[in-house]
Amino acid sequence: MPGAKPAAAPMKVAQVPNPGADFQIVERDIPKPDLGQVRIQVQACGICHSDVLTKEGQWPGIQYPRVPGHEVVGVIDELGAGVSGWKQGQRVGVGWHGGHDNTCLSCRRGDFRNCRNLKIPGISYDGGYEQYMVAPIEALVPVPDTLRDAEAAPLLCAGITTFNALRHSGAMPGDLVAVVGIGGLGHLGVQFANKFGYRVAAIGRGSENAALAKKLGASLYIDSSASPAEALQKLGGAQVILATAPSSRLMSALFDGLAPNGKLMIIGVTSDPIEVTPVQLITGSRSIQGWAAGTPADEEDTLRFAELTGVRPMIETYPLERAAEGYARMMSGAAQFRVVLTM
Numbered sequence: 001m002p003g004a005k006p007a008a009a010p011m012k013v014a015q016v017p018n019p020g021a022d023f024q025i026v027e028r029d030i031p032k033p034d035l036g037q038v039r040i041q042v043q044a045c046g047i048c049h050s051d052v053l054t055k056e057g058q059w060p061g062i063q064y065p066r067v068p069g070h071e072v073v074g075v076i077d078e079l080g081a082g083v084s085g086w087k088q089g090q091r092v093g094v095g096w097h098g099g100h101d102n103t104c105l106s107c108r109r110g111d112f113r114n115c116r117n118l119k120i121p122g123i124s125y126d127g128g129y130e131q132y133m134v135a136p137i138e139a140l141v142p143v144p145d146t147l148r149d150a151e152a153a154p155l156l157c158a159g160i161t162t163f164n165a166l167r168h169s170g171a172m173p174g175d176l177v178a179v180v181g182i183g184g185l186g187h188l189g190v191q192f193a194n195k196f197g198y199r200v201a202a203i204g205r206g207s208e209n210a211a212l213a214k215k216l217g218a219s220l221y222i223d224s225s226a227s228p229a230e231a232l233q234k235l236g237g238a239q240v241i242l243a244t245a246p247s248s249r250l251m252s253a254l255f256d257g258l259a260p261n262g263k264l265m266i267i268g269v270t271s272d273p274i275e276v277t278p279v280q281l282i283t284g285s286r287s288i289q290g291w292a293a294g295t296p297a298d299e300e301d302t303l304r305f306a307e308l309t310g311v312r313p314m315i316e317t318y319p320l321e322r323a324a325e326g327y328a329r330m331m332s333g334a335a336q337f338r339v340v341l342t343m
């Protein structure tokens, strides 16, 4: 038909139609970037355990259908109005930090990580389980050329969380740092801790992870079922225990493995209470802290550090069409160690 506009090209997305429902692969029109946004042709998107928030409707106010995904790597293919400093064809990533309002008290203090109106890709707006994604520029991070798409993606949530928690933990080179759990977070935590110059004690269940933990950079391996706090005390006590395994019981049991002024740094998400007495905290002035991801500037530091030192996630990849299978694999806990969708 002369003069007729061609129909907008469709794209494939893996969406959650309703809380708790199965994934659907559907076609949608390719979205247009709005003011201050870019459109990204997605190349890879990690599947994170936090995607359960979207899948099962565990975050208040999510609108459905919703496309999960906050470990996104791709190429900018269109700029919205008012965008400067980013260009078409540029490789970028989008992590957990999906945008901030610049106006709340935390933002006015420069603490964008704790914005009261923090946006999260895949929760506040559609994330990376799709061929094209729109994101605000304050969520973007440039991706170094030497990092492959599928390897860079998990660094934008699992990577930055372990990297940022460790570098803000107060541990110094040479300190004994325990990384608890050899999984999606822990296998990166061990690598970063090694490259930061710590003496790394990896703590895992059973003995089967010992060889892998040492290959990743642990100086020693402790079986979590065999009095791990005592084992740490025999080594002088840990300056930092990075708890990646989502077990409050194990976190409680490990607390007495801390050295004086030591810190239990928590990034493993669970809703069960940790049991520690005031006496335990006061003796040796020991503390507990939680940590959540970081800003795109922190993501940039993470990617550059990984590029510099060779830290890489171990991944299993699935094509976008098999998102449900990839998600189930992640949920099974059997993946070695991060599942990544490729487009």
Ligand SMILES: [Zn+2]
Binding pocket: 048, 049, 050, 051, 070, 096, 157, 158
């Ligand atoms: Zn995540």
Ligand SMILES: [Zn+2]
Binding pocket: 100, 101, 102, 103, 104, 105, 106, 107, 108, 114, 115, 116, 117, 118
């Ligand atoms: Zn804010």
